Amino acid sequence: MPHPTDDSWTVLGLESSCDDTAAAVLRGTGGGAVILSNIVLGQTELHAAFGGVVPEIAARAHAEKLDLAVEAALESADVTLEQIDAIAVTAGPGLIGGVMAGVMLAKGLAAATGKPMIGVNHLAGHALTPRLTDGVGFPYLMLLVSGGHCQFLQVVGPEDFTRLGGTIDDAPGEAFDKVAKLLGLGQPGGPLVEAEARKGDAKRFSLPRPLLDRPGCDMSFSGLKTAVLRLRDTLVADQGGLHAQDRADICASFQAAMADVLAEKTRRALAQTQAPVLAVAGGVAANQVLRAALEQVAAAAGARFLAPPLKLCTDNAAMIAWAGLERLRMGARDDMSLAARPRWPLDQTASPMLGSGKKGAKA
Numbered sequence: 001m002p003h004p005t006d007d008s009w010t011v012l013g014l015e016s017s018c019d020d021t022a023a024a025v026l027r028g029t030g031g032g033a034v035i036l037s038n039i040v041l042g043q044t045e046l047h048a049a050f051g052g053v054v055p056e057i058a059a060r061a062h063a064e065k066l067d068l069a070v071e072a073a074l075e076s077a078d079v080t081l082e083q084i085d086a087i088a089v090t091a092g093p094g095l096i097g098g099v100m101a102g103v104m105l106a107k108g109l110a111a112a113t114g115k116p117m118i119g120v121n122h123l124a125g126h127a128l129t130p131r132l133t134d135g136v137g138f139p140y141l142m143l144l145v146s147g148g149h150c151q152f153l154q155v156v157g158p159e160d161f162t163r164l165g166g167t168i169d170d171a172p173g174e175a176f177d178k179v180a181k182l183l184g185l186g187q188p189g190g191p192l193v194e195a196e197a198r199k200g201d202a203k204r205f206s207l208p209r210p211l212l213d214r215p216g217c218d219m220s221f222s223g224l225k226t227a228v229l230r231l232r233d234t235l236v237a238d239q240g241g242l243h244a245q246d247r248a249d250i251c252a253s254f255q256a257a258m259a260d261v262l263a264e265k266t267r268r269a270l271a272q273t274q275a276p277v278l279a280v281a282g283g284v285a286a287n288q289v290l291r292a293a294l295e296q297v298a299a300a301a302g303a304r305f306l307a308p309p310l311k312l313c314t315d316n317a318a319m320i321a322w323a324g325l326e327r328l329r330m331g332a333r334d335d336m337s338l339a340a341r342p343r344w345p346l347d348q349t350a351s352p353m354l355g356s357g358k359k360g361a362k363a
């Protein structure tokens, strides 16, 4: 087993905090790491009929699939369990049944092999990913925007994060998904709303930009979603239905409001932190209009803009193995008392977030 300061740890990562069962193998090198394998077994079809992730179904699926994901990750990396130096596992925040399934498997593997184990905060996994993909140094600003998360983090060290603000209700991906549902589009809604928006006029409808009139970096998206609901109902009442162009214009107007809010709050976060780098993560970071808006804001602030490849932006276990490796290199270890935590704010000094979306606690 390598010395804690040794560079060449081979780490098995486990992720099961939401609706992706994931395992990955990473090998440290030159202060960074190479991804040897990255397996993600999604559960979308299991939850499709319910309009959101059902925690019990998710937990059961994780319990059934985690060991298969581990086998696949080891095989694809062409390493044996004996060649793994440490196990990193998401210990929260998230849907507790899934997190427990991961933590129990990690404990079992650690007990059976005698290898060290480390519990990782899922949000730290997202937040530290730009260091894995691009080798960025500390500090930098991270905007996490997905179906379950929405927050600005000043990333100062592997265990040192300052939360500058976040959503007080829905996450942006949740709002995209709900708007898609209101308009009869499929799920996940983000890419479908974006495609509709390309055919639409973003200026036709004036939708609210929630919390822009208040200082700071907190955001709110539930009112925007309700405004879309009202707009749809008004159009239906006036015209007896929605034309294809109405739908495209609603999507474009909604997306513009979303991009405006995120861009302005990002501008404030960059001004406040003077961060040299703005990095984004989460499924919503795939949105081209949002991405262009953020790139502009970063350029205006003189900051570099970084968006990791989508596969590493959305939930995966490579980011967990990486965050684990960063902490292992600092000498951190967990023992059998490691607990699964439904809520686990990265910044212990920040006031708790209020939202708790369809994909579990936002911490």
Ligand code: KG4
Binding pocket: 018, 145, 146, 147, 148, 149, 172, 173, 174, 176, 177, 188, 189, 190, 191, 194, 282, 283, 284, 285, 286, 287, 288, 313, 314, 315, 359
């Ligand atoms: O990070 P992710 O895969 O899962 C978690 O939420 O943890 O993010 C999924 C979310 C969904 O709500 C989806 O609608 C949204 O990201 N999304 C998008 C786009 N692609 C995915 N939202 C807006 N525009 C997109 N192109």
Ligand code: ZN
Binding pocket: 122, 126, 146, 148, 149, 314, 315
């Ligand atoms: Zn996530």
